[in-house]
Each structure stands twice: as structure tokens, then as C-alpha cells.
Amino acid sequence: MLLAYVRRRLVTLIPVIFGVTFFAFLMLHLVPVDPVVLILEGGPTTAGPQIQVTQETYDSMRRQLGLDRPLLVQYGRFLGRIARGDLGQSFVTKRNVSEMIAANAPATIELAAAGMGVAIVLGIALGVAAAVRRDTWVDAGVMAVSVLGLSMPSFWLGIMFILLISFKLGLLPVLATSGWQGLILPALVLGLRAAAVIARLTRSSLVEILNLEYVRTAWAKGLSGRSVVYKHALRNALIPVVTVVGLQFGNLLSGAVVVETVFGRDGLGSMAVRGINLKDFPLIQGTVLVLAISYVCVNLLVDLSYAWLNPEIRLGTQR
Amino acid sequence: MRRKHQYMIATVFGLVCIMTLGLQAAPAPQPGAPQRGGTLVVVAAVKPDMLDPSIHFNTLANRISRNTHDSLVSMENPNKFVPALAERWEVAKDFKTFTFFLRKDVKFHDGTPLTAEAVKATWERSLDPANRAAQSQLFGKDPKIETPNASTVRISFAEPHPRFLQQVSLPQLGPGSPAAWQRMGQAYLMSPVGTGPFKVEAWQGENTLILARHTDYRWGPSYGQNRGAPYVDRIIFRFVPEEAARTLALERREIHIAEEPARQSVNTYQSDQRFQIVQFQVPGLPQNWPFNTTRWPSYELAVRRAVVHAIDRERIAKVAFFGTVNVAYGPLTQSNWAFWPEAKNYHRYDPKKSIEILEGAGFKKNASTGFYEKDGKPLRMRLVTSSTDDQVKQGTMVQAMLREVGIDLVVEAMSTAASFARYRNNDYELARHGLNTVDPDGLSFAYHSQQITTAAVSNRGRLSFKALDLMLERGRAATESEERRRVYWQVQKTLLDMANSVYTTESTYFNVALSCVQGFRWNANGYTEFHDTWLSGDCRRIGQ
Numbered sequence: 001m002l003l004a005y006v007r008r009r010l011v012t013l014i015p016v017i018f019g020v021t022f023f024a025f026l027m028l029h030l031v032p033v034d035p036v037v038l039i040l041e042g043g044p045t046t047a048g049p050q051i052q053v054t055q056e057t058y059d060s061m062r063r064q065l066g067l068d069r070p071l072l073v074q075y076g077r078f079l080g081r082i083a084r085g086d087l088g089q090s091f092v093t094k095r096n097v098s099e100m101i102a103a104n105a106p107a108t109i110e111l112a113a114a115g116m117g118v119a120i121v122l123g124i125a126l127g128v129a130a131a132v133r134r135d136t137w138v139d140a141g142v143m144a145v146s147v148l149g150l151s152m153p154s155f156w157l158g159i160m161f162i163l164l165i166s167f168k169l170g171l172l173p174v175l176a177t178s179g180w181q182g183l184i185l186p187a188l189v190l191g192l193r194a195a196a197v198i199a200r201l202t203r204s205s206l207v208e209i210l211n212l213e214y215v216r217t218a219w220a221k222g223l224s225g226r227s228v229v230y231k232h233a234l235r236n237a238l239i240p241v242v243t244v245v246g247l248q249f250g251n252l253l254s255g256a257v258v259v260e261t262v263f264g265r266d267g268l269g270s271m272a273v274r275g276i277n278l279k280d281f282p283l284i285q286g287t288v289l290v291l292a293i294s295y296v297c298v299n300l301l302v303d304l305s306y307a308w309l310n311p312e313i314r315l316g317t318q319r
Numbered sequence: 320m321r322r323k324h325q326y327m328i329a330t331v332f333g334l335v336c337i338m339t340l341g342l343q344a345a346p347a348p349q350p351g352a353p354q355r356g357g358t359l360v361v362v363a364a365v366k367p368d369m370l371d372p373s374i375h376f377n378t379l380a381n382r383i384s385r386n387t388h389d390s391l392v393s394m395e396n397p398n399k400f401v402p403a404l405a406e407r408w409e410v411a412k413d414f415k416t417f418t419f420f421l422r423k424d425v426k427f428h429d430g431t432p433l434t435a436e437a438v439k440a441t442w443e444r445s446l447d448p449a450n451r452a453a454q455s456q457l458f459g460k461d462p463k464i465e466t467p468n469a470s471t472v473r474i475s476f477a478e479p480h481p482r483f484l485q486q487v488s489l490p491q492l493g494p495g496s497p498a499a500w501q502r503m504g505q506a507y508l509m510s511p512v513g514t515g516p517f518k519v520e521a522w523q524g525e526n527t528l529i530l531a532r533h534t535d536y537r538w539g540p541s542y543g544q545n546r547g548a549p550y551v552d553r554i555i556f557r558f559v560p561e562e563a564a565r566t567l568a569l570e571r572r573e574i575h576i577a578e579e580p581a582r583q584s585v586n587t588y589q590s591d592q593r594f595q596i597v598q599f600q601v602p603g604l605p606q607n608w609p610f611n612t613t614r615w616p617s618y619e620l621a622v623r624r625a626v627v628h629a630i631d632r633e634r635i636a637k638v639a640f641f642g643t644v645n646v647a648y649g650p651l652t653q654s655n656w657a658f659w660p661e662a663k664n665y666h667r668y669d670p671k672k673s674i675e676i677l678e679g680a681g682f683k684k685n686a687s688t689g690f691y692e693k694d695g696k697p698l699r700m701r702l703v704t705s706s707t708d709d710q711v712k713q714g715t716m717v718q719a720m721l722r723e724v725g726i727d728l729v730v731e732a733m734s735t736a737a738s739f740a741r742y743r744n745n746d747y748e749l750a751r752h753g754l755n756t757v758d759p760d761g762l763s764f765a766y767h768s769q770q771i772t773t774a775a776v777s778n779r780g781r782l783s784f785k786a787l788d789l790m791l792e793r794g795r796a797a798t799e800s801e802e803r804r805r806v807y808w809q810v811q812k813t814l815l816d817m818a819n820s821v822y823t824t825e826s827t828y829f830n831v832a833l834s835c836v837q838g839f840r841w842n843a844n845g846y847t848e849f850h851d852t853w854l855s856g857d858c859r860r861i862g863q
Contacts, residue, residue, distance in 0.1 A: 264559030
């Protein structure tokens with residue numbers, strides 16, 4: 001039954017791929033910006049004597065890149081390449097897009113996983129503390145901190161962390177981009193916003209569960225507070241939280257763009273930004289496709305985890 | 320008790336004095352003789368998308384390529400070339416044929432010898448349409464490359480190409496190892512093999528590049544102090560887009576050099592003995608906003624003259640750039656050898672004159688809006704420019720200055736890509752322009768009528784004057800520098816008389832380094848060279 005469920009969900013990937021790639025393709029081509037001009041003129045970043053390009057060179061490059069063909073033909077070629085597992089060649093770097101994604105993905109996965117780890121651990125811990133101590137200063141404090149976490153832009157937060165923790169206190173290097181030292185601050189910055197959302201949701205969900213009869217029965221039976229909260233109440237309270245965790249993954253991927261830029265880390269985010277600035281069509285389309293598939297797969301894992309959290313939930317046959 | 324109190328105060332005061340003296344910045348250490356060893360750590364803002372200088376698009380990569388690839392000649396200044404990989408050369412009187420006689424002791428980083436065939440193969444690689452290299456534009460018309468013997472390269476063109484020596488001095492025409500690119504395939508694009516003082520050792524991830532000393536190197540340009548192998552063992556390039564992270568890392572002494580510090584920090588670093596600012600005045604066409612001469616109101620000479628007299632460029636340089644840049648006076652920068660000194664007397668700030676010009680041309684002020692009008696049409700212009708910090712600041716200041724004289728300037732800042740689209744669609748009254756070029760022939764790129772229909776509309780003023788075209792063509796064809804200077808002076812006068820553009824400021828590149836980094840410089844083309852760089856004192860501990 002589980003396998004059938006997984007198969008059904010994976011089949012939904014096909015319309016997702018079509019939809020995402022089509023809209024990404026359309027948006028790229030509808031914006032009236034010519035990637036060949038950007039490439040030949042050196043884009044927004046040039047230095048040293050600039051080369052002056054003739055119309056002949058420009059026309060020749062458009063032909064070579066296939067940009068002189070009708071849009072549908074270009075899209076069809078792109079789909080044909082995907083079917084063969086080929087994401088094309090970057091206009092700018094001339095490297096295979098799949099190779100570029102493979103080179104940059106581990107750093108983003110590492111950062112997203114660490115950020116998610118921070119978000120889950122911190123968010124659930126704070127949410128539980130607020131729920132268990134509701135209507136006290138602990139509860140008020142956690143809610144206030146979560147509002148701050150939601151409202152502070154990650155760009156600013158990143159620079160403040162660098163200034164305070166690396167520069168003033170000297171606890172971590174400013175520019176460590178590898179190893180655990182290079183992960184702490186970026187993961188904190190990335191995870192804080194999601195932690196705020198998770199904390200608030202955990203709090204409200206747990207408060208609701210703690211008011212249920214079976215929990216009151218557990219208290220009446222004389223079970224310890226730790227046992228009541230963590231063994232009996234929290235697991236049920238986490239079901240909506242798990243849903244949000246899956247949705248937050250998308251936010252983490254977009255947040256990774258900013259965090260990678262601020263901290264100078266490798267990653268899909270910074271690679272995608274460079275591709276967007278230069279309208280590197282194959283790179284952007286390939287990256288969007290990979291990220292969309294990742295997002296769907298993560299949400300699939302989230303859905304599968306419901307059954308583990310609450311055995312009453314049977315996938316597709318819930319009572 | 321009172322005496323005890325006094326003793327305490329005196330003691331505390333004495334301690335404070337001692338601490339203050341101890342905390343004062345130590346005087347800058349005397350460098351002494353160059354020392355070998357150490358790893359130089361440089362943090363740049365933008366990662367190059369490709370390193371192979373024969374093919375890459377982004378000239379920022381040349382800041383690295385200049386250190387991995389030598390050219391056949393080096394440019395000491397725009398009118399003086401010195402031997403590099405070529406120990407001598409011959410230029411035909413008609414500037415159609417160039418013959419280079421190569422040194423016989425040069426080796427590529429992979430140990431293979433530099434030969435004429437290698438130079439030919441490199442240039443053919445740039446010319447190959449399959450590689451889509453803009454570098455093909457550096458050659459003249461119909462290039463033909465020959466190798467009469469193993470150390471002689473001859474290139475000839477169908478038309479004169481007086482500027483070819485200058486192009487040859489660029490890293491883009493520096494030879495690479497054919498054996499290496501055949502062996503490495505696509506990997507060569509990010510790890511090219513040249514003859515430069517440093518070789519690509521490795522990439523760590525995607526954002527860290529390590530160069531290592533080329534130990535066999537002994538053919539450095541004569542304008543440098545060091546003709547042999549570089550002093551430092553390695554250079555680590557890190558690519559960090561965020562400026563605050565770059566400069567904080569420098570102040571924490573985690574790195575040696577940070578590129579492009581914030582403008583407001585430049586003066587602070589200059590006065591702090593722990594650091595040094597190394598700057599480069601970019602030659603060529605300064606930052607300017609050409610008027611679109613095909614749209615109203617910018618096609619009216621009176622409007623253009625009124626605008627240029629209403630702008631206080633000194634104030635822009637001081638406020639928007641914290642006094643770190645020069646004012647731009649005309650079509651060429653002051654550092655360009657063909658700059659016309661009389662340009663400084665044009666377009667002086669005089670808002671009263673602006674108003675007189677407008678009223679003399681029949682414009683009337685609308686009392687309710689405060690802006691001038693003519694035949695019911697408000698005097699409004701749109702400046703389409705990029706959304707960089709510099710442009711937005713300048714645009715905002717100029718908007719306020721023009722409002723004072725009754726001109727409505729709408730500043731539309733957007734991505735470079737989007738602005739190019741607007742230029743192509745002729746949907747602007749003022750555009751953004753500027754060009755880094757050592758040769759004043761760059762004026763053709765910006766003002767010849769043939770450049771109106773190019774993909775990025777290089778001639779954004781859309782000027783189409785036969786007389787101007789002829790002057791530019793004469794300047795390009797002339798071979799004597801004095802004659803060229805006269806012609807380009809005439810071009811500048813013509814453009815300034817037409818008030819063709821708002822000239823604001825000249826570009827300057829800044830790098831900030833620890834004061835213990837010695838011998839770090841920009842070359843005449845605006846690329847950083849580390850061949851003479853060495854590390855003194857505790858600079859050698861960084862990067863280990």
C-alpha cells in the first residue's frame with residue numbers, strides 16, 4: 001500500500017516538471033532582455049578594456065545558441081534533452097549544466113539540511129517551552145523572539161552575525177566556507193525564520209493537545225510531566241508541524257540564495273543568481289527543474305512521515 | 320583620606336596614559352628587501368564564470384588571467400610597449416602585418432615549450448566560431464596566421480589594424496598550451512595552462528581558486544622589479560559578493576587584499592596605517608548619460624545645455640562618492656593620453672545660466688508644477704540606467720539639481736539587462752554609458768553612427784553626423800600619436816559643443832590591502848599583477 005502511494009505521488013512529478021519548466025521557459029523568454037547582448041557586452045560586471053562587438057558576431061552567436069528558432073521549437077528541444085537526461089550546456093561557462101548543478105548542489109543541501117536542523121530543534125524546543133509554560137514570561141518571550149525571527153531579513157541578520165560573532169567576539173572566522181566552522185552562522189541565519197514559524201505552530205498545536213481528555217487522563221494517572229508532554233502529547237502535536245516543515249523547505253531553498261551570497265558560500269542559490277543576471281537560459285531552466293523536483297520529493301517524505309507519527313493515519317485510507 | 324584619594328586618581332590617570340600610549344597604532348614597518356614565501360589571500364567580489372582567457376566573456380576574469388597568462392608584448396603605457404614573450408617584433412608600415420620573434424626559454428605550466436605553433440593555435444581557438452569568443456573581435460579583418468619557424472609568428476590582416484599591439488598586450492591573446500586543452504577537454508576552461516608567473520593549482524569547491532608559483536618563470540616584463548619567479552608561494556582567491564564580509568575579513572586579518580571596499584570606507588582605510596588603498600583611474604570614456612538625440616526634449620540643444628549647466632559635478636563626486644573619484648569633464652577621462660585639457664572649461668555649474676537658456680528657447684514655467692513647459696508639453700526626461708548604488712545616488716542628486724531649475728528628471732533604475740532592452744527599443748531620453756579603454760578609438764564605439772544599430776546600441780545618443788564619423792575614422796586610421804591626439808581633441812570639442820552628454824564622474828577601481836603586503840599594483844590595462852608582490856612581517860602567517 002505504501003509502495004502504491006509512493007508510486008502515485010511520483011507520477012504527479014510529470015505534470016509538475018511540465019508546468020514548472022514551461023512557466024520558467026516562458027518567463028525567461030518573455031522578459032525583453034537579450035542574453036547574447038549581456039554575454040558579449042560582459043554583462044553587469046566588466047573590467048579592463050572592453051571588447052567592441054559587431055552585429056555579425058552577435059547574429060552568429062544567436063544562431064549557435066539556437067535563439068533564432070521559434071519559442072516552441074526551443075522548448076521542444078529542451079524537453080527532448082531532459083528526456084535524455086541532458087540539461088544542456090551553459091551559455092556563459094560552456095560547462096554541462098548537470099555538472100554545474102552536481103558541483104554546487106552538495107553545498108546547498110548541506111546548508112539547507114543544517115538550516116532545517118536548526119529550525120526543527122530550536123523551533124520545537126521553543127514551542128514546547130512556550131506551550132508548557134503558557135501565559136508566563138517564558139511564553140511571552142518565545143512569542144516575541146519568534147516575531148523578531150520572522151521580521152528580520154536574513155540578509156541583515158547575516159551581516160549582523162558576522163559583525164558580532166566573527167568580528168567583535170572573534171568566536172568564528174568571518175570567511176570560513178568549509179567545515180563545521182563555515183556552517184554554523186549560515187545555518188543559524190537560514191534556520192531562524194523557519195524556527196520562528198515552527199515555534200509558533202508547535203506552541204499552538206501542543207496547547208490544543210494538552211487540553212484533550214487523554215492527556216488529562218495521563219496527568220490523573222500520575223505520569224511525570226516529561227512523559228505526558230514528550231511521550232503522549234508531542235507526537236500528535238507535531239503532525240501539523242511536519243506539514244509546515246515540508247513547506248518551509250521551499251523557503252529555505254530561496255533563503256539559501258541570500259545566505260550563500262552574504263557568506264560567500266558555494267551553492268545552487270548563488271549559481272542561480274549569476275545565471276539569472278546573465279540570462280543563462282539552460283542554467284536557469286536546469287536549476288529550476290532540479291529545485292522543483294527536490295521540493296516535491298521532500299514533501300513526499302513529509303507525507304510519508306505522517307504514518308510514522310500517527311499510525312491511525314493510513315495513507316489514502318484515513319478514517 | 321584626601322591624600323589617599325589624590326594618589327588613587329594619579330595612579331589611575333597614569334595607568335590610562337600608559338594604556339593609551341600602548342594602544343596607539345604602531346608605525347608602519349619598514350618593508351626591507353623582498354622576502355620569498357607565504358600565501359597571499361585575495362577576496363574578490365565576483366567569481367569569473369570561465370578562466371580560459373582565449374574564450375571567456377567576463378573581463379573580470381582577466382584580473383586572474385593576467386597572472387596565469389603572459390602576452391607577447393606588455394604595455395607599460397598606452398604608447399609604449401615592452402618585450403614579454405616576444406623579445407622583439409616588427410610592424411609593417413601599412414599596419415597590416417605584425418611579426419613576433421618569441422623567446423626560446425619559455426615553458427608553459429605543464430612543462431611544454433612555448434612555440435609559434437602554440438601561439439597560432441591559441442589565436443585560432445579565439446577565432447573559431449564554434450567557441451563563440453568575443454575575443455575574435457580583437458583581431459583585424461580576415462586574419463591570416465603563419466609560423467615561418469618555431470619561434471616566429473606572423474599575422475596579417477586585410478585592412479590596417481594600428482591598434483593590434485594593444486590587443487596583443489591583453490591577457491585574452493596570451494598563449495595557452497594546446498597540449499593541455501587537448502588533454503583536459505572542458506576542464507581546461509576553468510583551469511587553463513599559460514606561461515604566467517602563477518599556475519592554476521586547484522579549485523576548492525566552486526568559490527576558492529588556488530594559484531601556485533611557476534618556479535621556472537624568468538621572463539617578467541621589464542617595468543616590474545622582479546624578472547624571476549614570484550615571491551609568494553601561492554595565491555588563494557576567494558569570491559565573496561558581500562562587501563561587508565570582505566572588509567570585515569580584512570580587518571580581522573584573515574585575508575590580505577579585499578577588492579572593491581565601500582566608497583565611504585576608502586578614506587578611513589587611507590588614513591589607517593594598518594591598511595593601504597591601491598587604486599586605478601580607469602582610462603577611456605567616463606561615466607556619462609548621453610542624451611537621446613532622436614527624442615524630444617533631449618534633441619533640443621537648449622535643453623541639453625540647460626541640463627549640463629544645472630549639474631554640480633564636484634558636489635556629486637564629494638557627496639555620492641565621498642570624494643574618492645575625479646569629476647568627468649568630457650568624452651575622455653583625464654588619465655587618457657588624448658584628453659583635451661580645454662574640456663575642463665565646458666559645462667560649468669551655473670543654474671542661472673540654465674534658466675536663461677530655457678527661457679531664451681521659449682520654455683515657460685508652470686507655476687503649479689514648478690517645471691518648464693513648451694507648447695503644453697512638460698520638460699520631462701527619463702534617465703534609464705542600471706540599479707547599481709553609484710547610479711542611483713548620482714541619479715537622485717541630479718534629479719534634485721534639475722528640479723531646482725525647473726526640469727523634471729525621472730530616474731528609472733533597473734538591471735543592466737532590462738536597460739539594454741530599453742535602449743534597443745529607443746525608449747529613453749538619457750541613457751547610461753562608460754567604457755574602459757586605453758585607446759581613444761573607444762570614442763568610435765560610443766559615437767560613430769554605425770554603432771546605433773548594434774545589439775546593445777553602443778551609440779546611445781544615436782548621433783548620426785557625417786563630420787563626426789569622418790573624424791573618428793581618421794583617428795582610427797592615423798598612426799602617429801600627435802596626429803591622433805589632434806583629431807581626438809577635435810572630436811571632444813565637437814561633442815562638448817553639442818552638449819551631447821551629461822559627464823558625471825570618472826571610474827576608479829579600489830582595492831584595500833594590509834599594509835604588510837608589498838609590491839601589489841594595477842597594470843596599465845586595469846588588471847592586478849602579483850608577480851612583484853611579497854609579504855612582510857606577520858602577513859606571512861595569514862593563509863597558512
